[in-house]
Amino acid sequence: MALNLNNVNLRISAGLPRQFPTDPMVQIAFSGRSNVGKSSLINSLLGRKSLARVSSSPGKTITINFYDVDKKLFLVDLPGYGFAKRRPEDKAQWSALTDGYFTKNPNLDLLRLVVQLVDSRIGPTADDEMMLQFLREADLPFVIVATKSDKLNATERKKSEALLRSHPDIPADTPIFFCSALKGEGKNDLWKYILETSNL
Numbered sequence: 505m506a507l508n509l510n511n512v513n514l515r516i517s518a519g520l521p522r523q524f525p526t527d528p529m530v531q532i533a534f535s536g537r538s539n540v541g542k543s544s545l546i547n548s549l550l551g552r553k554s555l556a557r558v559s560s561s562p563g564k565t566i567t568i569n570f571y572d573v574d575k576k577l578f579l580v581d582l583p584g585y586g587f588a589k590r591r592p593e594d595k596a597q598w599s600a601l602t603d604g605y606f607t608k609n610p611n612l613d614l615l616r617l618v619v620q621l622v623d624s625r626i627g628p629t630a631d632d633e634m635m636l637q638f639l640r641e642a643d644l645p646f647v648i649v650a651t652k653s654d655k656l657n658a659t660e661r662k663k664s665e666a667l668l669r670s671h672p673d674i675p676a677d678t679p680i681f682f683c684s685a686l687k688g689e690g691k692n693d694l695w696k697y698i699l700e701t702s703n704l
C-alpha cells in the first residue's frame with residue numbers, strides 16, 4: 505500500500521461549507537444512513553479503534569469529518585441520514601451541509617469515489633435509494649459497501665447480494681463489497697479499489 509497509515513489525523517469536523525479543506529488531495533467520501541457503520545468502517549480501514557467517532561446517539565452530530573491520510577488523500581465521513589428522531593431543523597442542517605459538500609466543495613474535481621454504505625441485513629432503505637438516485641443523477645462514481653456482513657449466514661448473504669445486484673438504483677457494473685468492521689472482512693479489497701481509483 506502506498507500510504508502510511510500511521511500518519512493519519514482528523515483534519516477538521518466541518519459544520520459549514522466554508523470550513524472544507526482546500527488542500528489539493530484526492531477525496532473518498534463515505535455516505536450512509538445513521539448507524540449503518542460508517543465510522544466503524546473508517547476506523548477499520550485506518551487500523552484504529554476510535555479515530556472516527558462512533559456515536560452512541562446516531563445522527564446526533566452534524567458535521568463532515570475530513571481524515572487526512574498520509575497527506576495524500578482525505579477520507580470524508582458525511583453525516584448520516586435517515587435518523588427518524590432528528591428534529592426538522594437538524595434534518596435541514598444535514599441537507600444543507602451534505603448538499604454543500606457536493607456543490608460548494610472547492611476540490612470536488614478531486615472526489616474520486618463515493619463509498620455508499622448499506623446494511624447487508626436490510627438492503628437499501630428509502631433514504632438509501634434517494635441517495636443512490638442522487639449519485640447517479642450527479643454522475644458521481646460510487647461503490648456499494650454492504651456492512652455488518654459477519655451477522656449473515658451463507659444463505660442470507662446470497663440473498664443480500666442478489667438483492668443488491670438486482671436493485672434498480674444500482675447499475676449492474678457497480679462494485680459491491682461485503683465488509684465487517686468487527687472481523688475485517690472486505691477491508692483489503694476495498695482499500696485496493698480506493699487506491700486504484702485514486703491512482704495512488
